[in-house]
Amino acid sequence: MPVIGNPFPKTGNTLPVSSFVLLQDFAWRHRIALCRRALSSKGRGASSVGEWKLANPRSRAYKLQLSQSGIHLFLRCHGRLCGTVGDFLPYGSTLFVAASLLRLCPEQDLPGELLAPDIEAYGGRLVRYVGTSPTLSGLVQEIARRLEESGLVHPAPQTWKIFLAALNHMETASDQELLRTFCAVAGEIGRPPGRMGNP
Secondary structure: OOOOEEOOOOEEEEEOHHHHHHHHHHHHHHHHHHHHHHHHHOOHHHHHHHHOOOOOOOEEEEEEOOHHHHHHHHHHHHHHHHHHHHHOOOOHHHHHHHHHHHHOOOHHHHHHOOOOOHHHHHEEEEEEEEOOOOOOHHHHHHHHHHHHHHHHOOOOOOOOHHHHHHHHHHHOOHHHHHHHHHHHHHOOOOOOOHHHOOO
């Protein structure tokens, strides 16, 4: 049976190439192909995937005010995103993807996301900070502006409430929407889609 190098040089042991490793490799390749297809559908060639660069290497912390139910909501969203992408991801990636999904809501549906009855239950006194790209501030400001223009949300929502609405909305998104959105923002969060599955 073929082996992968010798990861244990002092003991002489070797690691066999198992069917599990081959299947795992196939899964990574499949997810990367989906990302490339999503980018191509927006007018970007698949060859550009390997040319993604981190748009802004800086990071800033964003404040979340959660109840215990809100913490569970965040962890559910994060676990699902990691499972869909097939890799370990920072918590900030989940917050950025959630806000990006909320921004895509049609004008007539956006106020309802903030006024959903679940939102109040997810907010609380447990303060947590999540680090991600500073460009997330721009997304939040755009969402807040659209809500103000709708005239249906009073007073103007605090940023942490927008985050809760985004996470609540993220739970209803399909796996395809999650993956497509992740691919679209991967450069912003420092995770080029061509590197998915790699250390």
